[in-house]
Amino acid sequence: MGMNVTTTETTSLLRDLDRRSREIFKVVVETYLETGEPLGSRNLSRLLPMTLSPASVRNVMSDLERSGLLFSPHTSAGRLPTDKGLRFFVDAMLEIGDLTQEERTSIEAQVRGAGSGKSVEAVLTEASQLLSGLSRGAGVVLTAKSDMLLKHIEFVRIEPTKALVVLVGENGAVENRIIDLPAGLPHAALVEASNYLNAQVRGRTLADVRVELERQLADQKAEIDLLTRKVVDAGLATWSQATAGRPETLIIRGHANLLDDLRALEDLERVRLLFEDLETKQDLIQLLGLADAGDGVRIYIGSENKLFSMSGSSIIAAPYRDSEQRVVGVVGVIGPTRLNYARVVPMVDYTARLVSRMFG
Structure with missing residues (x-):
């Protein structure tokens, strides 16, 4: 419920309302809190600690409506407090009871x-x-979200662009977090992420797992650099130029020659697998980052x-x-x-x- 009234506004409203207006406003709000019903001027005039005619009460209620503190529902000639009016009442007039x-x-x-x-x-x-x-x-x-030691993690898509991350701690605690999914992320990626991470998370926090994945990623990038340099130097492959919307890619050449060189084939197969793994780990790191920052x-x-x-x-x-x-x-x-x-x-x-x- 949007009941935003600043301290300055509360002070200003209090200053502007005379005793008569304050009493009328207070009775309308207290009746609403007790019954949920709007209060009309005739009934209100009977409840006031002062003698006022229904016409005078109506005029004051109209002023309170113009101030945004009361409103008149369509079905009744009576008034109810607005959100702003309730906020004002709670901040300025509410007498807090004490517990017995x-x-x-x-x-x-x-x-x-x-x-x-x-x-x-x-x-x-x-x-x-x-x-x-x-x-x-x-x-x-x-x-609050905790950095608990994990036993299990699950990503569950709840809308096309949102997922629920369920974290189960080693102590049995369960946390749910809502994350916004990257555009176009396939359902299979969430299933694979859950499966892969459950082999990694036990006894670690989310942050620990992410650091470990980033370390693995750095190692793989270094290995890819080494292997691709080898096959490019051997004339077995070449890098294409990157163009708008398309990154540079490794182009394999001389397939016939490769058949004579088993070692070269193994290197290329290793490069292919590393590229696939690299992509998967980048997705995982992104999902882990989202899970860590997700709404608790x-x-x-x-x-x-x-x-x-x-x-x-x-x-x-x-x-x-x-x-x-x-x-x-x-x-x-x-x-x-x-x-x-x-x-x-x-x-x-x-x-x-x-x-x-x-x-x-």
């Missing part, structure tokens, strides 16, 4: 219970399910809410940190715009701090 001691104890027991001798995944999954249950939204946990990450959704069938959604998230206070991931809640912000914000914050302590 009972809620704190319950959250702590669940997160700590998940951590008893279990994997990082178990702790994070529990945290997301907990937030989901408490908030009416979907609990979500994103963890494990995502755990704790409920099946039909979040995006609604007109918009909100994300409330807080970072969690490792023992060196580096941000290593995010816990939070994704839900409809009418989440109970006052309740969800402290929940997310407390859960993030708990998870940080467990990883600290």
